Amino acid sequence: MASLYGRFAASTARKHVLCLSYRCASTKVTMGDPLEHATGLEKRELLAKVAGNDDPFDLKVIKRCAGTKTQPNEIPSAFDSRLVGCICEEDATSINWMWLHKGEPKRCECGYWFNLVHKAPV
Structure with missing residues (x-):
């Protein structure tokens, strides 16, 4: 029984050491810029925002102006x-x-x- 407990404690200690070394290695890894990973429409949206267009799809409210027939x-x-x-x-x-x-x-x-x-x- 004591040897069974000893094996369990040793395997748990090894797993704990592996988990600690994995965590240390993972803290050094960083993700790249989202612009590098984006494709298609998402990339065009991000490029428009980088260029200074905060509303590339024109979804924000537009304030009304004169609104006459000659100047709608x-x-x-x-x-x-x-x-x-x-x-x-x-x-x-x-x-x-x-x-x-x-x-x-x-x-x-x-x-x-x-x-x-x-x-x-x-």
């Missing part, structure tokens, strides 16, 4: 149409959604005009 609010899109939401009043609890199509300015229910303009894709 310009909404960027890489496609021929885009779904746009207009918060007509500052305290509104709902959003008025509408589809914008390239070359066709559209008027919201609140009276503001919107126009789709071309933007190069990411």
Whole structure:
């Protein structure tokens, strides 16, 4: 019985020493820059952010300007149409959604005009 306990203690001690040496070795290893590992759309997004474009997909809120028929609010899109939401009043609890199509300015229910303009894709 004593020899069984001795073998168990020796094997546990070896595992503990191996774990400690593994931890020491792993602390020296570092991951490379995420830009080096990224591919495809993720890499293009990271490159756009490095170039200074914080919103490469134009997902942030765009503040409305005059919004007249002669000077509509310009909404960027890489496609021929885009779904746009207009918060007509500052305290509104709902959003008025509408589809914008390239070359066709559209008027919201609140009276503001919107126009789709071309933007190069990411």
